[in-house]
Amino acid sequence: MRKIGIIGIGKMGKAILQGLSTFYPKDYLLSCDVLEESRRFSESLGIRSFVKAKSLAEEADFLILAVKPKEALGVLYDISEKLDNSKVLLSIVAGLSTRRISEALGEKGRILRAMPNLPLLVGEGAIGLCGGPRAEEEDLKFAKSLFSNLGEVVGVTEDLMDAVTALSGSGPAYFALFIEAMIDAGVRMGLSRGDALKLSVKTALGTAKMILQGLHPALLKEEVMSPGGTTAEGIYVLELKGVRGAIMEALFKAMLKAKELSNEEQDLR
Numbered sequence: 001m002r003k004i005g006i007i008g009i010g011k012m013g014k015a016i017l018q019g020l021s022t023f024y025p026k027d028y029l030l031s032c033d034v035l036e037e038s039r040r041f042s043e044s045l046g047i048r049s050f051v052k053a054k055s056l057a058e059e060a061d062f063l064i065l066a067v068k069p070k071e072a073l074g075v076l077y078d079i080s081e082k083l084d085n086s087k088v089l090l091s092i093v094a095g096l097s098t099r100r101i102s103e104a105l106g107e108k109g110r111i112l113r114a115m116p117n118l119p120l121l122v123g124e125g126a127i128g129l130c131g132g133p134r135a136e137e138e139d140l141k142f143a144k145s146l147f148s149n150l151g152e153v154v155g156v157t158e159d160l161m162d163a164v165t166a167l168s169g170s171g172p173a174y175f176a177l178f179i180e181a182m183i184d185a186g187v188r189m190g191l192s193r194g195d196a197l198k199l200s201v202k203t204a205l206g207t208a209k210m211i212l213q214g215l216h217p218a219l220l221k222e223e224v225m226s227p228g229g230t231t232a233e234g235i236y237v238l239e240l241k242g243v244r245g246a247i248m249e250a251l252f253k254a255m256l257k258a259k260e261l262s263n264e265e266q267d268l269r
Contacts, residue, residue: 002088002142005030005060007053007075008067009038012092015121016064019150021045032056057082062142065091065101069261072096076104083109088139090114094165095261098132098158110134112143115164116150118172125151126171128164162262166254174250179204 004024006017009031017031031042032050042049050056057063057079067075072093083089083105090112091101098111105111111132119125127147131140140155147153156164179200186196211217225231238244 001025001028002061003028003030003059004062004064004146005032005056006064006066007032007056007079008065008071009033009035009042009049010066010068011118012116013064013066014038014041015118016066016092016116016150017042017047018045019120019123019125020146021047023149024146030056030060053079054082057087061087063087063089065089065093067093069093069095073100073104076101080105080108085110085134088112088135088142090143092116094169095162095258097262098130098135102133107133110136110139112139113158113161114143114147115161115169116147117168117170120147120150123150126168127151127153128156128161128168129153130156130158130161132158162255162258165258166251170251170254174247175204 004020006013006029009017010033013031013033017029020029026046029047030050031039031047032053032055033039033042034051039049039051053075063079065072065075072091073096085108088110089101089105091098092114094115096113098113101111101113102109112135113130113132115128116125117127120127125147127150129140129143129147144153144155154164182200182203183193183196186199187193191199207220210220221235225235
């Protein structure tokens with residue numbers, strides 16, 4: 001059984017570690033973070049934690065890099081002496097290509113890249129996954145088996161990982177913003193905030209389930225929108241205000257930001 005080590009126990013690192021701890025043997029899970037609070041979180045799950053990434057890299061067979069983009073290359077350089085081609089490193093760092101990861105590791109290790117999102121904490125994550133230098137098919141299968149317990153895994157080519165980052169990586173924030181606006185609208189119309197929250201969230205959940213079952217979003221919209229009715233009036237205002245275009249532009253800008261982060265890392269080399 002592979003020993004998994006997570007470097008960086010921030011929001012996403014915590015979510016992955018907590019998710020893995022529900023089905024993967026804790027004796028085969030390790031973590032690393034410079035913050036004592038993060039190490040205490042790991043230890044509260046019964047998982048051994050390190051201060052130094054190099055110490056973790058020495059013990060783990062399958063490393064997950066979950067640090068901030070500006071910290072990533074420094075960590076990679078630091079652990080490079082502990083890496084060889086028997087070990088796998090999977091990065092979830094936005095904008096950091098597998099090629100540059102490989103270079104920072106001295107062309108050692110089998111490299112994978114993934115982009116999960118926060119709902120994996122409740123088993124409903126959306127995860128993009130791709131292989132990189134020296135990655136083997138069994139490495140991709142293993143990574144997919146891990147993340148499949150936390151959500152839906154979609155295999156993509158690496159050139160699409162920035163799009164995945166913008167769409168599903170950042171996506172929960174966009175949906176949260178829309179739901180928050182619906183709740184505030186409900187309050188404005190006289191509903192209690194608690195009732196508006198329940199109605200908005202359940203509507204979002206039910207709509208998502210119907211689409212997942214095969215109903216196209218456009219057809220679902222048409223089924224709800226009767227001629228001259230309340231929904232048609234609401235849709236008219238949304239289209240008039242350019243909401244559809246704003247959403248598309250927001251995701252495109254987020255993708256460009258991911259590419260910008262990649263270029264910033266390039267400049268630091």
